[in-house]
Amino acid sequence: DSGVTQTPKHLITATGQRVTLRCSPRSGDLSVYWYQQSLDQGLQFLIQYYNGEERAKGNILERFSAQQFPDLHSELNLSSLELGDSALYFCASSGPSGGRYFGPGTRLTVL
């Protein structure tokens, strides 16, 4: 158990819809990262938050957004969903040592 929790585990929705994925980092970790893993793809970095502020942006689509709340949990919002958005979405957190701890992921299926 990495200490990072993600909800929900599975999400099935239709094209055009909007979903929110939630992540709670390990206790004390200030950084939260979001990754997307599509079929045959490695982990694609989407975005990082540090203590409530956006720190780095990767290959995140404009239809996607994220935020980190004062209690350090983070949400990834995916809107106007397309079939190609079906993927595993991982959240990771890191502390002062920089080591990255991944959550179990949310499997999103867009029908």
Added chain:
Amino acid sequence: DQQVKQNSPSLSVQEGRISILNCDYTNSMFDYFLWYKKYPAEGPTFLISISSIKDKNEDGRFTVFLNKSAKHLSLHIVPSQPGDSAVYFCAASVGTSYDKVIFGPGTSLSVIP
């Protein structure tokens, strides 16, 4: 353009033998490399890392070798065990700036009893 490549999508090895997972990178600025292991329905977990000042790092059954001139690294697992069956991701970054870690596509290892 993938900066971190793992050209073998899958690998099968007999239990007790050596597993060698390969990784190539294109960005010569990368100087910190990591391997992650992922079981189905779980997130990736950190396995081992190596800095570019070294060419080898060992942790128990796992050894990572780095060949900077060839921009190549490999993970050796000896002896391989059925519990090692998982997807292995190679990752690289410039320094330990964890913001910019780039992951490869992964290699699925099956260790056959």
